Amino acid sequence: MFIHKIDEDLSLKLQEMRDAERIFELTDASRDYLKEWLPWLDFTTKLQDTQDFIKSGSSNFVEGKSLGAVILYQWEIVGIAGFNNINHANKTAYIGYWLGHEYQGNGIMTRVAKALTDYALKDLQLNKVEIRAAVDNHKSRSIPERLGYTEEGTIRQAEWLYDHYVDHVVYGMLASEWE
Template sequence: MFTLTVDKNLQLALIEETFAPLYAHLVAAHRDYLCQWLAWPAYCHSEQDFRLFAQTMLHDYADGKSMTCAIFYRDELVGNCSLQEINPDLQKARLGYWLAENQQGKGIITRCVAKLIDVAFTRYQLEKAELAIANGNQPSQQVAKRLGFRQEGIITRAENLNGRIVDHVIYGLSRTSR
């Protein structure tokens, strides 16, 4: 298993098919919470759904398009954090993440995103990291601000979150402004 140590209690592990049962159980337990800000949990119910997701993400990783990691806090799967849409031509990537409701407020996402920003700027030699956060998702917007991201704009009607159309607030962080 390929892992990045964030701190003594927190690791990021490159997604594996063997994580599928863990993801299925975690999402089932937190589906209502996750559906507030993510569209996909309403459609992912089985281990097979997560196995297929892992396969796709590993292909994208091999192609240099993304890096999707499971978040393990004290050896328990608690969420996901990823570099998405890695674009070498524009030297930027978008970050995405989610965390189980019962793990909120521990700084887990802030620390994991900081680690992936470091990976983006060092390993991938990117110049910019972006976040697209649903307007109203204050906890995620606070993560962006804590990490030094600047609000760059708003994309209206950006996503259908299970029947609710939301705008995305776009945040950016450049390598030079860290």
């Protein structure tokens, strides 16, 4: 079991099937808020969808391809974070995250992203961590900016969001830059 304690109030824990109901409940409660920036909400409409997501993530974790964790804030699941992809050939991990609407504004995601960056560069001994966010998603973009990531560029029409494309800003942190 993967569990990574960040501080007294905050931990990351590998997603498990027993978390499915809470994850789906949190997704459903934050659906309108999350839909502005996440393209998968229309495909997560029932508990089984969340269970399938956890099952796929567990397989990918065992194969070393990704890490999907629940964010535990005061021992309650409040969001999801991890490495959407781990590219071992290039020694790069790609952080993805979302947080339930009611948990915003407490510095949770900045602390989580910092812990994931540290874990990737020190424990996994990767060379680079990337975070990508839609150009207009200022809350998400502020996280790598606060952590000192370098803005590396913009990928045009990187993601289809329901009825339009959005550009993504790519942020990177190299092992040699991380203290």
